[in-house]
Amino acid sequence: MNITLDVDKCCAAGQCVLVAPEVFDQRDEDGIVVLLDAQPPAEQHAAVHEAAAICPAAAIQVDA
Amino acid sequence: MTVGRIAVVGASAAGLAAVEALRRGGWSGELTLVGDEPHLPYDRPPLSKQLLSGDWETDKLGLRTAEQLDALNMDVRLGTKATALDAGTRTLTLDDGDRLATDGVIVATGVRARTLPGLARLDGVHTLRTLDDALGLRTWLSGAPRRLVVAGNGVLGCEAAAVARELGHEVTLVGRDPLPMGRLVGDGVGALLAAEHERHGVRQLTGGLDGVETANGRVTGVRLADGGTLEADTVLLAIGSEPAVDWLRADAALDTADGLRCDEYCAAAPGVYAAGDVARWYHPGHGRHLRIEHRMNATEQAMAAAKNLLVELGVSQDERRPFTPVPYFWSDQYGMKLQAYGVLAGADRAETVLLDKEQRQVAALYGRDGQATGVLAAGLPPRQIRGLRAVIATPGPWEEAHQRLLAAVGAE
Ligand SMILES: Cc1cc2nc3c(=O)[nH]c(=O)nc-3n(C[C@H](O)[C@H](O)[C@H](O)COP(=O)(O)OP(=O)(O)OC[C@H]3O[C@@H](n4cnc5c(N)ncnc54)[C@H](O)[C@@H]3O)c2cc1C
Numbered sequence: 001m002n003i004t005l006d007v008d009k010c011c012a013a014g015q016c017v018l019v020a021p022e023v024f025d026q027r028d029e030d031g032i033v034v035l036l037d038a039q040p041p042a043e044q045h046a047a048v049h050e051a052a053a054i055c056p057a058a059a060i061q062v063d064a
Numbered sequence: 065m066t067v068g069r070i071a072v073v074g075a076s077a078a079g080l081a082a083v084e085a086l087r088r089g090g091w092s093g094e095l096t097l098v099g100d101e102p103h104l105p106y107d108r109p110p111l112s113k114q115l116l117s118g119d120w121e122t123d124k125l126g127l128r129t130a131e132q133l134d135a136l137n138m139d140v141r142l143g144t145k146a147t148a149l150d151a152g153t154r155t156l157t158l159d160d161g162d163r164l165a166t167d168g169v170i171v172a173t174g175v176r177a178r179t180l181p182g183l184a185r186l187d188g189v190h191t192l193r194t195l196d197d198a199l200g201l202r203t204w205l206s207g208a209p210r211r212l213v214v215a216g217n218g219v220l221g222c223e224a225a226a227v228a229r230e231l232g233h234e235v236t237l238v239g240r241d242p243l244p245m246g247r248l249v250g251d252g253v254g255a256l257l258a259a260e261h262e263r264h265g266v267r268q269l270t271g272g273l274d275g276v277e278t279a280n281g282r283v284t285g286v287r288l289a290d291g292g293t294l295e296a297d298t299v300l301l302a303i304g305s306e307p308a309v310d311w312l313r314a315d316a317a318l319d320t321a322d323g324l325r326c327d328e329y330c331a332a333a334p335g336v337y338a339a340g341d342v343a344r345w346y347h348p349g350h351g352r353h354l355r356i357e358h359r360m361n362a363t364e365q366a367m368a369a370a371k372n373l374l375v376e377l378g379v380s381q382d383e384r385r386p387f388t389p390v391p392y393f394w395s396d397q398y399g400m401k402l403q404a405y406g407v408l409a410g411a412d413r414a415e416t417v418l419l420d421k422e423q424r425q426v427a428a429l430y431g432r433d434g435q436a437t438g439v440l441a442a443g444l445p446p447r448q449i450r451g452l453r454a455v456i457a458t459p460g461p462w463e464e465a466h467q468r469l470l471a472a473v474g475a476e
């Protein structure tokens with residue numbers, strides 16, 4: 001799995017962090033998403049797919 | 065009898081999330097996505113923000129690339145309107161004359177901008193719901209300063225007023241509520257927003273819209289319900305929305321009084337589900353029907369509806385699950401971002417904690433019947449804002465929630 005972010009699109013909703021806190025975080029100043037792990041281990045994959053699906057700004061891309 | 069097809073009507077946030085969830089959930093049969101706009105699924109929130117301001121071009125709005133959509137292996141019918149649904153036989157009629165037999169239908173037709181009779185085609189009068197609306201308004205606002213009246217001071221009117229003002233136009237915001245977004249966010253947060261619009265030079269008036277004045281097919285002003293008039297060369301109607309259920313009205317088995325009424329599984333009838341702005345479903349946690357016009361809900365509800373439909377069709381061995389989200393929405397005005405969890409609408413009580421007026425840091429609690437149902441915050445660090453979600457994740461006694469809110473924002 002490889003995750004890429006379109007930081008420009010992120011609207012700081014924080015939904016990704018609620019779903020996959022080990023993979024995503026938010027910058028303190030403006031809440032913009034920060035990627036903690038671009039190639040997370042298998043046990044995180046379901047949560048990452050869920051995060052990508054619910055991100056209200058479609059800012060999270062997941063390959064494979 | 066199964067025909068091997070699911071149809072999703074409405075090709076926007078909810079419709080897209082539905083087709084994706086259907087494929088992820090194991091639907092390998094035919095999948096038809098019907099949308100009456102000519103565009104591939106795009107995102108609406110930026111229309112009144114980055115697109116209107118000119119920061120973004122249209123290409124940033126696409127929710128998926130063409131390749132991603134291709135991979136879903138669907139029959140996509142854009143520029144095509146569904147004109148009827150026979151819920152009993154699950155047959156869909158399209159405006160190109162096609163009739164589709166299906167095993168299941170997900171209704172995701174959203175809402176349309178309300179307008180006033182006779183105004184739609186007038187030069188200078190705009191609504192803001194679709195990409196075409198937004199591009200039309202943007203072109204109109206791209207030249208010399210205009211005299212813009214925004215009719216309606218809900219979230220849409222407020223955001224558009226802020227952007228237009230930042231573009232240098234003369235902006236008057238008129239609404240029935242004395243405070244911007246006041247009906248939703250209450251007096252405390254409403255007053256903060258009013259001060260923000262004031263500081264940026266937006267003129268604010270209280271009043272209902274009666275109609276517009278015209279000369280030679282162009283708008284020249286706005287008539288208010290109290291008899292007053294305002295000069296304007298541009299009018300944005302931001303006076304609310306209507307669920308797109310006209311096409312469902314012919315089937316008496318469906319309740320379309322305010323959106324399509326569904327049960328807690330998002331089902332309106334056997335094999336017929338709804339999601340997004342159009343769906344009014346029973347939220348067991350809140351003990352009432354809700355219809356939520358927020359971006360996040362469109363996706364979450366579509367995923368839930370799709371999963372439940374797959375269970376009903378026997379594709380998934382799971383159980384159907386009630387849809388009980390903690391709703392979320394945000395709004396950007398000037399540099400300020402409002403974020404809210406839970407349900408604010410219909411509150412009979414609101415309490416605002418103004419943490420720092422200069423920094424526009426605020427938190428607020430909303431509720432009804434002694435229960436806290438929603439929170440709102442602006443200007444707080446993301447960790448604190450996420451922490452607020454827990455305060456109302458399930459509606460609970462007001463006092464308890466109030467204490468937890470104060471603790472969460474460090475204001476005990
Ligand atoms: C300008 C603007 C700004 C917004 N900002 C925010 C924000 O900051 N935060 C937030 O939380 N939410 C915001 N929203 C709300 C959010 O965009 C909506 O909640 C979301 O788009 C709902 O998605 P949906 O798929 O349910 O409905 P829609 O996006 O309305 O899509 C429904 C689609 O179905 C089509 N359709 C309708 N009838 C038919 C038919 N009979 N046959 C075929 N197709 C049909 C429509 O043309 C449309 O393409 C904003 C909305 C707008 C318009």
Ligand code: SF4
Pocket residue numbers: 009010011012013014015016017024026031032033054055056057058059060
């Ligand atoms: S869910 Fe999406 S918009 Fe929200 S913080 Fe994460 S990436 Fe940004």
